[in-house]
Amino acid sequence: MAAPRTLLQDAEAALGQGGFGEARGRLDELDRSVLLRLSRDDSRLEQLRPYVFYRRALLARLRARGVRVGPELLRALFAAGSPRLILLVTHACQLRCAYCRVRRYPGRMSPQTAEAGIRWLLGGLRREVELQFFGGEPLLAFDVVRRAASLAARLAARAGKTARFLLTTNGLSLPDAALDFFREQGFRLEFSCDGDYSTQLRQRRAAGGRDYYARLARNLERLRGAGVDYQVIAVLTPENVGRVEEEFRYLAGLGHRRIQLNYALGRFWNARQEAALFAGMRRVSELAGELGVEFINSSSQRREPVVLNSELTVDCDGEVFRETGVCLEEDFRGMKSRFLVTRLGDAGLFDAHASTQFDNLALLVGAYGRGRLRRILLNNLDLGLRFDRRPPWEDA
Ligand code: SF4
Numbered sequence: 059m060a061a062p063r064t065l066l067q068d069a070e071a072a073l074g075q076g077g078f079g080e081a082r083g084r085l086d087e088l089d090r091s092v093l094l095r096l097s098r099d100d101s102r103l104e105q106l107r108p109y110v111f112y113r114r115a116l117l118a119r120l121r122a123r124g125v126r127v128g129p130e131l132l133r134a135l136f137a138a139g140s141p142r143l144i145l146l147v148t149h150a151c152q153l154r155c156a157y158c159r160v161r162r163y164p165g166r167m168s169p170q171t172a173e174a175g176i177r178w179l180l181g182g183l184r185r186e187v188e189l190q191f192f193g194g195e196p197l198l199a200f201d202v203v204r205r206a207a208s209l210a211a212r213l214a215a216r217a218g219k220t221a222r223f224l225l226t227t228n229g230l231s232l233p234d235a236a237l238d239f240f241r242e243q244g245f246r247l248e249f250s251c252d253g254d255y256s257t258q259l260r261q262r263r264a265a266g267g268r269d270y271y272a273r274l275a276r277n278l279e280r281l282r283g284a285g286v287d288y289q290v291i292a293v294l295t296p297e298n299v300g301r302v303e304e305e306f307r308y309l310a311g312l313g314h315r316r317i318q319l320n321y322a323l324g325r326f327w328n329a330r331q332e333a334a335l336f337a338g339m340r341r342v343s344e345l346a347g348e349l350g351v352e353f354i355n356s357s358s359q360r361r362e363p364v365v366l367n368s369e370l371t372v373d374c375d376g377e378v379f380r381e382t383g384v385c386l387e388e389d390f391r392g393m394k395s396r397f398l399v400t401r402l403g404d405a406g407l408f409d410a411h412a413s414t415q416f417d418n419l420a421l422l423v424g425a426y427g428r429g430r431l432r433r434i435l436l437n438n439l440d441l442g443l444r445f446d447r448r449p450p451w452e453d454a
Contacts, residue, residue: 096423302335
């Protein structure tokens with residue numbers, strides 16, 4: 059693999075001459091090259107710092123040279139970014155999950171903030187965008203969701219663009235009106251349920267300790283028959299990793315046909331727990347075929363290492379942050395101040411805030427380069443890289 063400096067010079071030359079395809083190839087290679095260097099040795103951050111968000115400096119140089127900066131050049135330059143914007147519509151939630159960071163801080167998004175976020179996303183370069191509604195529990199602010207998605211669909215149609223919608227829910231509040239709306243608008247739902255009664259209630263307690271499981275099961279059953287595109291997502295922790303197969307069987311037994319298993323980030327996985335995770339995933343991939351269930355981890359590209367994924371997220375107060383550190387840091391406000399990007403209104407071009415896995419790793423190493431969180435970060439990174447190199451279900 060060529061040196062980063064050479065790749066950057068080649069990309070700059072190609073962009074200056076209108077060779078956008080070639081430039082994209084060089085930039086991809088550069089992103090992979092610096093990621094590899096930093097993930098092997100995180101003490102190289104200072105040496106690699108010139109490559110953190112290097113696209114902005116590159117754009118400034120092209121402008122200074124008098125190169126015409128049109129949409130095609132910008133698309134080539136920022137192609138690596140995600141087409142998704144997350145709206146964190148409320149911090150309120152009925153649950154008190156052990157791993158939650160968000161709900162401790164009150165907040166609810168105003169229609170004006172939601173609209174500003176949508177206009178920002180749709181004002182970008184992409185013809186296909188995705189809007190994700192998140193919380194807290196977003197269905198506690200269903201009025202905000204409905205209004206925002208209706209507006210996004212209208213504005214996208216007017217601009218000749220496509221807007222897709224995704225909502226992540228704990229499933230405790232699922233009014234019929236919401237199900238009708240999701241069906242009409244083609245929403246995809248991520249329904250969080252960690253497994254059977256004892257697993258779910260141990261990891262995800264209700265406020266006041268109420269037993270809510272019957273309600274959750276009823277709503278899952280309603281969703282199953284509602285004609286809405288959904289998948290169930292269960293989080294595996296070092297504590298319940300020995301039950302991977304049982305939890306998967308349990309969820310499949312309830313009739314759900316699309317199931318995803320996420321390993322918990324922000325937790326340290328020792329060698330024994332990692333081995334159990336890999337073995338469990340392998341068994342589940344075989345079992346899924348027998349049960350006629352789509353094991354999402356096998357069928358669609360989960361971008362590993364997950365700890366380096368990041369989306370631009372609009373908080374209730376209009377601040378935009380990268381969700382990069384949200385799984386690692388318990389203090390949501392502290393995390394937000396470290397990964398703050400901009401405020402809606404001063405945000406500029408949506409696509410220009412794109413980050414690569416390398417950018418995210420550099421930010422994380424900069425923020426958590428020592429102590430307990432460094433150990434967890436490197437552990438989660440290593441786990442994700444092993445998934446990326448050879449998913450355990452391909453070993454069989
Ligand atoms: S359901 Fe989500 S927002 Fe609510 S407590 Fe659990 S993790 Fe936090």
